[in-house]
Amino acid sequence: MTLTPDITDTFKERAGELRAKWGWFVALGILMLIVGGVALGNLLIATVASVYLVGIMMLMAGGFEIVHAFGVKTWSGFFGWLLGGLLYAIAGIVAFINPLLAAGVLTLLLAASLIAAGVVRAWIGFKHWNEKGAGWIIAAAIITALAGIVIGIGWPVNSVWVLGMFLAIDMIFQGWASIALGLALKSGAKL
Template sequence: MTDMSDEMPSSSSLRSKWVWFVVLGALLIVFGAIAAANVVLATVVSVYYVGLLMLVGGIVYLAHAFQVREWEQLLFWALSGVLYVLAGVFAFMNPILASAALTLLLAMALLVAGVFRVFVGWRMRPSKGWGWVLASGLITALAGFVIVLGWPVNSLWILGLFLACDLLLQGWSMLAFGLAIRR
């Protein structure tokens, strides 16, 4: 078993790269601001990104299908590949409808994750901090519920908003990290 300190870069090697973290953070903040300025365009870009991943994944599945020798497995892998390719093509052909489907999936995932977290938080009740887990679950479930209430209209901007928030948060964290290790 290896020691975790062997895998982590030393603080001096990180300190010498602080500028890269600051530049990365600044770029992510700029991209996040661009996405926040036009959340509809950011939604379409994120749908194209997901569509591209599905298209490439489908092609890989199809290539893999023909490496399998048994007919039953070949059929399964080929069908999986075709479905992925079709979903990827669908995302490129109609990104607005695809964003509606992805937004609904996101809302359902938030609802389910929130309910599970509430359950876990409630079960942790005798332990210290159980309320934080419960509150986190309630907020997550509420976010999913709010998205469902506004669906399908909010699907034009919700994915772009999530992308913008993620880029901005990652940018600020990289910038802060870079400045912190500089000292």
């Protein structure tokens, strides 16, 4: 006799709970499709909204680091955490004072991140060239790096719409995924 429940039984219970909520997944998906469509219709507002969201997160992180600094027992640790927290808070404030400047910086960082991610993924794909699916990894890596290059070439002009476009596309894809999951739960398909 074991004291731990069978993992299969636990999974089946969770799947049953999710099946009962299938309509919520579909409703969330429809809502995300609508909001994503609205964001796609006005990319400047979607960009500013995404910058404000990042600004809020930076302000919160900065506040937590400043509070944490006062809990550190050494002066060098105190000043390090305090400086880090102040820099985060200042960056968050800049996002609110000048969202277009912040959008420009974030767009440039996005371009650099996509290029770096594409290069790393391509390297991983080539490293595993003999394995099945490596070509797909390399193809996706090239597309990722090219997206970063295109964004970088268009910078800073494209800074007013790129972040909003990414936000809108993400919401649309998440909406479709949520609808698909809800309908699969309704039909009783295996997840």
